[in-house]
């Protein structure tokens with residue numbers, strides 16, 4: 001992989017703004033969830049924002065992303081409007097799936113999001129299929145699969161790496177290793193081998209990266225995207241990160257004994273947003289005034305999105321069987 005290049009202030013602020021946008025949307029979702037107006041389960045990505053921001057910063061609008069039950073951050077970073085995500089969470093007909101899908105089934109064809117799926121490992125072969133179609137149809141699109149550490153235990157992960165490598169397809173496999181699948185730690189489920197090492201079995205590069213360091217994410221994603229675009233084939237990126245909330249919903253799962261408190265606290269100190277905020281200020285690239293301007297701008301976007309979601313019409317009962325195959 002090439003040495004980390006010096007990034008321009010514009011790119012750095014773009015990454016910062018995107019991480020903050022994801023964080024503030026997720027924080028607000030967590031705060032509002034107890035109102036019980038959002039009826040679907042929500043799997044929040046607080047703590048994992050750098051990966052979505054750093055990877056999607058390399059993608060064109062027409063490129064594809066495929067994601068999971070924990071997809072808000074990926075879809076936001078790919079350019080999806082917060083309003084249609086919010087309305088979908090509220091189950092309203094102005095949501096991206098007309099209120100029928102909820103948090104785990106976000107979709108936005110315009111922005112290269114053919115659909116997210118809650119079937120663990122399910123989005124990986126979809127990304128490979130889209131990449132195959134892109135090659136056959138010569139559209140120049142590339143395809144990114146976001147998935148968790150748990151998904152790497154599924155056959156679909158291995159079959160996808162095998163086929164994508166064989167055909168040198170333009171795919172980037174992005175594993176967000178947050179060390180847990182629901183309440184089960186990685187060490188209780190997998191032998192002590194880096195997930196990235198599994199790439200070697202399929203003859204493609206596999207790299208372990210600090211997923212809470214947005215510049216490291218950006219650099220490694222740039223390498224993988226360039227390989228995909230140039231016809232060199234797929235890459236497996238394993239980003240090490242941590243989710244702050246419980247597996248599902250707005251609460252923390254520490255007190256109920258799902259995870260050790262000291263482990264959680266250690267990761268809170270590695271907050272990707274705070275870490276990058278400090279770095280930008282130290283380098284004189286961000287000051288209090290600019291940070292507060294960005295913060296207010298995003299808070300206003302989130303306010304608008306929530307208002308849009310809450311005020312949307314509920315799907316009409318007469319349409320119950322529409323879009324059912």
Ligand SMILES: Cc1ncc(C[n+]2csc(CCOP(=O)(O)OP(=O)(O)O)c2C)c(N)n1
Nearest residue numbers: 070118119120148149150151178180181182
């Ligand atoms: C095929 C399948 N098996 C089991 C489940 C239940 N399930 C939902 S999320 C999840 C854990 C996924 O863990 P990981 O892939 O690490 O993603 P994370 O939630 O950590 O982002 C499981 C087992 C499912 N949705 N699909």
Ligand SMILES: [Mg+2]
Nearest residue numbers: 148149180181
């Ligand atoms: Mg996980």
